[in-house]
Amino acid sequence: MPGGAAELRINGARLLDSIACLAEIGATPEGGAERLAFTPEDGAGRDLVRSWMEDAGLDIRVDGIGNVIGRRAGEDPDAAPVMLGSHTDTVGNGGRYDGNLGVLAALEVGRTLNDRDIRTRRPLEVAIFSNEEGSRYHPDMLGSLVYAGGLDLESAWALRSPDGTRTLKEELEAIGYLGEAPVPGPVPAAYVELHIEQGPVLEAEGIDFGAVTGVQGILWEEITLSGKANHAGTTPMRFRHDAGVVAADAVLLARQLTREIPGQVATVGRMSFAPGLTNVVPGRAVFTLDIRNPDPDRLRRAEDGFFSGLEAAAGREGVRIERRELARFGPAVFDEKVIALVEEAAAALGGSCRRMPSGAGHDAQMMSRVCPTGMVFVPSVGGVSHNPTEFTRDEDVTAGGNALLTVAFALLKS
């Protein structure tokens, strides 16, 4: 590692303590946490981390969408900051690592620089982005989206709570996070996020770090098939218009596309037949399709292949198709220089590393729209996430913090 920082390491025990302490807020019986965006638990989680930022001497600003950013000054007053961060909101009955690791490791980078009394050319910023999970307000990654200028503040403020009784703005105000810092926010020199993989690859391959190359493009559709409900005993097969059979064709078609198209994943996660009776041919089937690919052309090929195959199957059975697009994001491509820095950091730490796309969305995806961006992944035991049993081993948490520190330190000097 260049620049005499070979011995620069975070305080792993302090990072683990912080993770455990934050998990006490909204703690669930199974050992996870639930701090849904803009609820009092989310507010309490932010309060705690903000107090730690203040203790670390960071200058805090809160913007209009509630993003909390703590700044550690640099030596060059004109240099753009290096931003590290993630989110502290969780899904319902979530885990203690998703998001929290990225925020608390960013804070730990600041604390470590403080401990060693290290001045950097660029400022360091530690960001807590609002509503990354999207459990109560769509879209997800809302805070970083607004920060990056992808959604205007008035539109975001007008979003209504799930029960319809309040606006997002009212909820922000209620928890004390309706800030005044402007959005879109100032563009950092770079953005780096540490995150658990939330998938099984690193653990299964025995690899210490993922150097994330970008985030897969994603398409979500809800598909409704309409055939004709009929008596299951008295309706000969040749008279049937069975929506369920076409839905089954769709599931297997999606699976087949993953065999044909490199890097393709496809999932039918929701499925129901109506009227839903044992002895009635299903007249209607409603299901969702989730397809992802890091390559936009391949994703398009998967989409086209799926729907042309579905139309053929529906035509054979005499069933009608309705499509409703639920989400569509093009792939995010991370910065080659930052990716390389992650690989170098892994090597410097004596760890193995592989390049990989992120299967899930992250705040880094939004920040990559405005600045050079990268991510570090550490292994998730069993690939489990969004679940109280989500777990990353202590040594991997510490190693991830050190990789983040190493990458950040290189960027802070640049």
Place this chain on the structure above:
Amino acid sequence: MPGGAAELRINGARLLDSIACLAEIGATPEGGAERLAFTPEDGAGRDLVRSWMEDAGLDIRVDGIGNVIGRRAGEDPDAAPVMLGSHTDTVGNGGRYDGNLGVLAALEVGRTLNDRDIRTRRPLEVAIFSNEEGSRYHPDMLGSLVYAGGLDLESAWALRSPDGTRTLKEELEAIGYLGEAPVPGPVPAAYVELHIEQGPVLEAEGIDFGAVTGVQGILWEEITLSGKANHAGTTPMRFRHDAGVVAADAVLLARQLTREIPGQVATVGRMSFAPGLTNVVPGRAVFTLDIRNPDPDRLRRAEDGFFSGLEAAAGREGVRIERRELARFGPAVFDEKVIALVEEAAAALGGSCRRMPSGAGHDAQMMSRVCPTGMVFVPSVGGVSHNPTEFTRDEDVTAGGNALLTVAFALLKS
């Protein structure tokens, strides 16, 4: 038609009036009726038909399971009766023909014999069987099952209402149909039932009558597949244990068996994935299988083929299968002599006729366990049934009544 009965015809207008009048009890806004078994509406429907039976001079008996049987005496005091009948309970939001046609046409046979002052060697019995539909109490065809000795009265009485607050016996008592006639009931010389087809075949082929050869054997299973719920974005395909993919294999496997096995029908009517989220690989899928065949060996072949194929698919995906049998009835085979009488009656009436199995269960299925049995089908417009739009044209209703009369008259003389 032999024996000077060539001109013996029912009063079609009276039969249609009776159908319309009974449909007023429990009438639904869309023109159907709802008289769920053992509810006050069911009681009121029985009361009306019983009063008509009394007006027609029939001797009424009610047995322990609430079956109502009206008897028109024959000339030979030792001859077993010819029984005609069906049921007057309906499904939820049902139609006005299913069951009711068979009961009211049987009554119309008695009325016609009265009009013409015709004495027959054998007594005629008109039966209303209890709870044919099974909407509130399982199994369906309960009244005829108990009549035929397939279930003992104490077990039937002990069944509990859907909300669990009452027994079947208490409900029978409440509507005044806990009778004293013994069950199993006396074995008739023959049983004949007129019913709407509830399927599309007769209408589609332009045929007037179905001479029903029996009732398909049936197997209902609920199948639960357990794989592993995982993140749809971060879990590579090779790590998945997707219960939904195996469920889709199952749907298509069932369809494939209908192409390979003569007379086979197969339906997956209910299907749901859990946790049922767009971005989560389904860890669980629950669905039902309904397979039917008039031939017991072919039905067995379908069952074996389905489950061996399902096991192979589940093995490939690493998914576990649990089976729960919901219903299993072997095929019922009707009496060749009665089937031939139906064909002869159709010919005598100048109508076209085809032999066909019944896809749905009927009281005739239970009666066929104890006596020579047959059924007459008339066309269902659009094959629709169990629905307020269930409809059979007036001329087909009348023709069906005449076919029943013709068959019954031959048997009553025999």
